[in-house]
Amino acid sequence: MTPSTTPLVTVFGSLHYDIMVDAPDRPRKGETMTGHAWQPKCGGKGGNQAVSAARAGVCAAMIGAVGDDDFGKALLTNLDCAGVDRRFVRAAPGVGSGMSVAIFDASGDYGAVIVSGSNLTLGEQDIAAARTTIAETSVLLLQNEVPEAANVAAARAVKSSGGRIVLNAAPARELSGELIALLDIVIVNAIEAEFLAGVPVVDTLDGAAQAAHRLVDAYPAAIVTAGGEGVAYCDRTGGAYALAGIPVKVVSTHGAGDEFVGAFAAALARGEPVQAAITAANEAAARLVATPEGER
Ligand SMILES: Nc1ncnc2c1ncn2[C@@H]1O[C@H](COP(=O)(O)OP(=O)(O)OP(=O)(O)O)[C@@H](O)[C@H]1O
Secondary structure (H helix, E strand, O other): OOOOOOEEEEEEEOOEEEEEEOOOOOOOOOOOOOEEEEEEEEEOHHHHHHHHHHHHHOOOEEEEEEEEHHHHHHHHHHHHHHEEEEEEEEEEEEOOOOEEEEEOOOOOOEEEEEHHHOOOOOOHHHHHHHHHHHHOOOOEEEEOOHHHHHHHHHHHHHOOOOOOEEEEEEOOOOOHHHHHHOEEEEEEEEEHHHHHHHHOOOOOOOHHHHHHHOOOOOOEEEEEOOOOEEEEEEEOOOEEEEEOOOOOOOOOOOHHHHHHHHHHHHHHHHHOOHHHHHHHHHHHHHHHHOOOOOHH
C-alpha cells in the first residue's frame, strides 16, 4: 500500500474521567485524611495524548470507548473542545466510563487508582469501524490501558497502510512478541523502562540513556523520559542522543508524560526527524508542567 502523506495522528486508547484531590499527604493503608480541594479533569493516557497532538497543530483522531453516563459525555465534550476527531469514540452500553482518582500531596507528587470500565470493551470491531481513518494515519499512538489484542489489531491495520507505530508502554505490563514486532518506537519513563529492561534504572539522564540502549535489544527504537532530568533516545541503526530537561518553575507534573508523547507524535507526523520531534516534545512537556491545571 502507498504510505500516507496526511499528517494525521491517530490515538487508539483510553479515556478516563479523573478526579484530582489535593491533600496534605498521600494516605497510608487504613488512614482516612481530610483533603483541601478536588477538581475533575478529562484524561486517560489516550485522551490526553490526542489532545496534546491536536494542541501541537496536527489533525488528531481518537478511537476509543466511553460509558453511557455523564462522565462519558464530559469526555466527548472535552475531545470536541480540543479539536480532536472523535467520530470513532463510541458509547459502550451498560458499562461505566473509565475513571481515576489521583491524590496530590503538598509537594505536587501524586498516587492514583484507575478503573478501566468502558476502555476494556475496545477490540477489533473498533478498528474495522475506523478503517478510513486508519488508512490515512501517519502515526498511531498506543498505550497499555486497553486490551493488548486490540492494540495488536490497531497496529497491524496501520502498519499495513504505511503508518508508523509508537507505543507509550504505560502503565508497565508484559507485551506480546506480536505487538513488539509491529512497533517502530517505544516510549517509557524510568519505572516502565525498569520493567521492560528487567534491570534497575536510575532516574537521571545517564540512567535513561543506559536504559534506552538496553531496550533496543528488543525494540527498534526507544525513548526513555526522566522527568526534569531530561530524555534519552537510542535506535538499532546507531542513533543515540540525550537531551537535558528544560528548567522551569514546576506547578504540577501530572500529565507530563502524555504531553510529551502527543507532541512527539505530532512532530513525527509532520515529517520532522526523530531528534527534532524529541526536542519539540521536551519543550511542550516543560511548558505543561509550568502551567496551572486550570489553564491547560
Ligand atoms: N520538572 C520538569 N521540568 C521540565 N520538564 C519536565 C519536568 N518533569 C517532566 N518534564 C517533561 O516531561 C517529560 C515526561 O516526564 P516524565 O519522565 O516524568 O514522564 P511520566 O512519568 O510519564 O510523567 P507523568 O507524571 O505524566 O506520569 C520529560 O521527559 C520532560 O520533557
